Amino acid sequence: MINETASSERCLADFLANGDYLKRRALLVEITPKETSASTVDAWQQGKTLPRGIDNVKVRVLLDLAGYTVMEFQEIPEVTRQLARLIAFDIYTLDEVREELKYSNPQEVYRVILKGAGLNGDRQDSMKALVEVGADDIESKANVWQRKLALVGVETEVVQAETPVLTKPSATRYTASSDGAFEPSPMSLLQGALQKACWLADIHGDSPEAIAMIRKEFSVHELYALRNLLNKVLNG
Numbered sequence: 001m002i003n004e005t006a007s008s009e010r011c012l013a014d015f016l017a018n019g020d021y022l023k024r025r026a027l028l029v030e031i032t033p034k035e036t037s038a039s040t041v042d043a044w045q046q047g048k049t050l051p052r053g054i055d056n057v058k059v060r061v062l063l064d065l066a067g068y069t070v071m072e073f074q075e076i077p078e079v080t081r082q083l084a085r086l087i088a089f090d091i092y093t094l095d096e097v098r099e100e101l102k103y104s105n106p107q108e109v110y111r112v113i114l115k116g117a118g119l120n121g122d123r124q125d126s127m128k129a130l131v132e133v134g135a136d137d138i139e140s141k142a143n144v145w146q147r148k149l150a151l152v153g154v155e156t157e158v159v160q161a162e163t164p165v166l167t168k169p170s171a172t173r174y175t176a177s178s179d180g181a182f183e184p185s186p187m188s189l190l191q192g193a194l195q196k197a198c199w200l201a202d203i204h205g206d207s208p209e210a211i212a213m214i215r216k217e218f219s220v221h222e223l224y225a226l227r228n229l230l231n232k233v234l235n236g
Helices: 008-017 021-031 038-045 053-065 078-088 094-100 106-115 121-151 186-204 208-217 220-234
Strands: 174-176 182-184
Touching (some): 008 021, 008 053, 021 053, 053 078, 053 106, 053 121, 078 094, 078 106, 078 121, 094 106, 094 121
Antiparallel strands (some): 174 182
16 A cells, blocks of 8 residues: 555555455445446546546545545545545535535535635535534444445554534434444434534524524434434334
8 A cells, every 4th residue: 555645546546456456446336326337447447537526536535544645635624525525425415515505516516625625704614514514424434434445455444533613512322234334323313413403592592593593504404304303203
């Protein structure tokens, strides 16, 4: 493995060359969208093309998790790296991030997460809020990828969740999923969402302003997820 900072192209070539190529190619196909095939990875390995768009995001995050110091990934701010991980691990979709950051097209999101460019003050605040909400899930999702990397001969360090950008109550419990990885339990997710709502209410009070703040702090996706989970709890 390369033990120095290197370009994502060089790190990817090293990753594919130092191990069972077929297994590592299969892993890249698995973590990338369905449009990415074995022949796509073959083209990367042969230097004919490079990962683009969401493929590029997922490959950089995987290489970082595998222990590579990817130059382009290290050059962007940590909060942006966290957002890249949230997208790579499918905690947020690209379209959800685009809507939250109020961009008109996905290419503007790629400029942020691949180049660290294109953010103004309001969008920086929105990105920090996205990272804060999703930070607790990064460790469990990284754990799944670590297990996949171990199957192709890559030993990784245990990932620790970053400290949230904003301070708020947090207590996550984990349950084992079918593949042995640890995922946040439904009750933990429910408790976390309720803690956040209570935290906002304590600060802003029970008022129209408080409701507006909750709508601002929670994405539409989160509010629907919380509603569905509450319905399941109440309806048994």
